[in-house]
Amino acid sequence: MTSTYRYLPDTKQDQEEMLALLTISSVDELFEDVPKEIRLDGELNIPNAVPEPLLVKKMHQLSSQNKHANHYPIFLGAGTYDHYIPSVVNHVISRSEFYTAYTPYQPEISQGELQAIFEFQTMVCELTGMDVANSSMYDGPTSLAEAASLAITSTRRSKVIVSKSVHPESRAILNTVSGGLEYTVEEAALDGDITDLEKLQEQMDQDTAAVIVQYPNFFGSIEDLTKIKTISEEKGALFIVSANPLALALLEAPGKLGADIVIGDMQPLGIPMSFGGPHCGYFAVKKKMMRKVPGRIVGQTTDDQGKRGFVLTLQAREQHIRRDKASSNICSNQALNALASAVCMASLGKEGIRQMAQLNIEKADYMAKCLQKKGFNVKNKAPFFNEFIVEFPLPVKEVNGKLLEAGMIGGFDLGNDYRLENEMLIAVTEQRTKEEIDQFVKVLEAMKNG
């Protein structure tokens, strides 16, 4: 079995020497404890090996079958956004000291990763206005579900209320997760583009562990967190906010408005859309819940000489110690993407992130106004961030077909999840130029008139 594969270094002589030490004549002897009846005879039925040059070509062909945002200006958001990623981000995460390391179990040789995550935790705390953030979760939707489960276990109550203005996928995952731990999920109704607060208040009871809203919500609208906090507090429920971290550059931090848990996805800051993953969930709480947070947390400490250093800490919460009593089953997380977003946040900096958020607001505002001028109905009543709903006289699928012909990727069809026929959720990030926006509006105008 001497190898011709570039990842396998054994020469024939190496093998012979290894076999000789083991006093066996072939590798097969090492597999003799695998019962004969379950061994594979013959090779796996998968395609044969492809040499690197041909494989690169093949992968280029496959990737070129996808229409991507560099060629097609994209107006889709709905939880995943086309934002500019500073060049430094990819350079830093391409350093293989970072990306080929495991979870930092040996702090003496993992200080780089540990410190970078400590800094990430700090940045998340700054944006959310919370005291403690963990080192990342799988993604925004799974963070939301973990937050709900944490609320259930820490309040010992049996249901959570989630607004219908929360991302449909987050609600879907929450439903799956709640089926495991067997708690109830109720949805709070909408009043147009925001949560119906009167109905929410009626729904609240002593069994309610938490109220969950999104900020800005799925329709781009900015919910009034202060009012929702009051409603949830009245019944002693926790207040969970799923927030877009970019929007938090300009919006008041949920932590300042009474949130007990803030979760979300760092994708807008430094992480490519990548067909929906990997992105990077974040999870932040107030100090009193510090010892209940799921996942890894990095803490600062000192070495035997008193020198500052960093370690994984508060591990008594975690699966490798607590096993079936752990606060969550999460083990691997999204560390490299947490690093990417930390680099992005450091690159934008205190001023840059505000500038970027401001650009998003202005571009979306401009596009909404242009559409209104052409007689299209923008449905958001509440102020919105970089997304809004537009109603067209035609099915969204048709509109998007036309936009695609004109070289653009249109918005999200609200017909499926919300039964809002002919209504499209449009995202306008800082990446969209005035020209692209005007072009979009022109295509729609032509459609309307034609």
Add this chain to the structure above:
Amino acid sequence: MVEYNELIFEMSRQGRIGSSLPESDVDKVDLHDKLPAHLIRDMPAELPEVSELQLIRHYTALSNKNHGIDNGFYPLGSCTMKYNPKINEDVARFEGFSRIHPYQPVETVQGALKLLHELQEDLAEVTGMDAVTLQPSAGAQGEWTGLMMVKAYFEQKGEKRIKVLVPDSAHGTNPASATVAGFKTVTIPSNEDGLVDLAELKKHVGHDTAALMLTNPNTLGLFEKDIVDIAKVVHEAGGLLYYDGANANAILGKTTPGNMGFDIVHLNLHKTFTTPHGGGGPGAGPVGVKEKLIPYLPVPRIEKENDQYVLNSHHPLSIGRVKGYYGNFGILVRAYTYIRTMGPVGLRQVSESAVLHANYLRKKLEPYFESPYSQYCKHEFVLSGSRQKKLGVRTLDMAKRLLDFGYHPPTIYFPLNVEECMMIEPTETESKETMDAFAEAMIQIAKEVEENPDVVLEAPHTTIIGRLDEVQAARQPILRYSKEE
């Protein structure tokens, strides 16, 4: 080397910036015209203010304080720290993969869906399963997804089964996932050969058994020879068999969980299939199932209709969604690229080499350390530091001493059923010279324990920082930087 110990916040100076955004080309908006004052931030988030070069120097300095596979040997058992191929990194960054949105019309992402569909088929073949979901983000999420399917399956059959059995050697995520899926965990002790004790298993298996979760080769690196009987015992009681395939590096092309009798499998693509660990993620934990569990797979499923790839959510018995969108696509692209690089013959050689390497290294170390099991190991093996413990040196100390030789230590104190455990996984991508050198370091440490234990007890000596006070970290947690300090 000059020691670097600065936080990025400490080098921040007001007025510096590390990026440049375009001026707005549309009308200005005053937020105060849009929003009530209490929803507008008045205190900016204190993000660092650094120039681009400062940023790069900072992170380069941090990277220099980190050990990855590319720096040196990393025999961390149960983690399969094999080489992470560079072509995979390039391909995942192709704009046709990295710059596509999950909600684009399916006609515009046929290449991506084709890749995912083919990967599903390849992984089904490798595991001997009938269908695969790529949605789970990591091994633990795969376990939970699998167990949610177990739950749905029995609910559909109208059976109430609340127990999940796990051996005492199981990874911590197994019992934790069982809890999150709403099951009770029952721990099955291993026998003195390190294998599932069939008699004990029979005692615990019954009409309330939903599933047995097993790793095979198990976490001691031993192949469960009685697997066919184990499967029979569980199946005869009406339960299902769950395969924790986080570490599948010993079985590629040799056998499959399907052949062994398992009904559900998860794989860690960030182990066996070379996708990088990234300092703790992101990974991917696809789950394969046998025919009878297909209706319960998460939605949307990636299917082929005529010549089109589609996303299908119309599966009424599905457990629903487990993660946003369709999985960690960028990771799946890397694994696909790896599988295409290796092909069937290459993958089989991977497992053969991985197993040969582990046995070779074990043989070299056996004279110096307690080796609790005599059966040939598979891709990894455990040693016990019990001999050294009697001399006052613990496994943790030896692990720290290994740092002085430039190695990442093995996994320590796992599995829990081996005293002072060291779990070593050399992987197939390491050369014999590397393993020989590592063995020499280990042997030297064993001698030091006998002759000069202080040098081990006080290790590490050459790292940039000494042993850190973990108790202090947990008692007085400092979990973020604050200016006041």
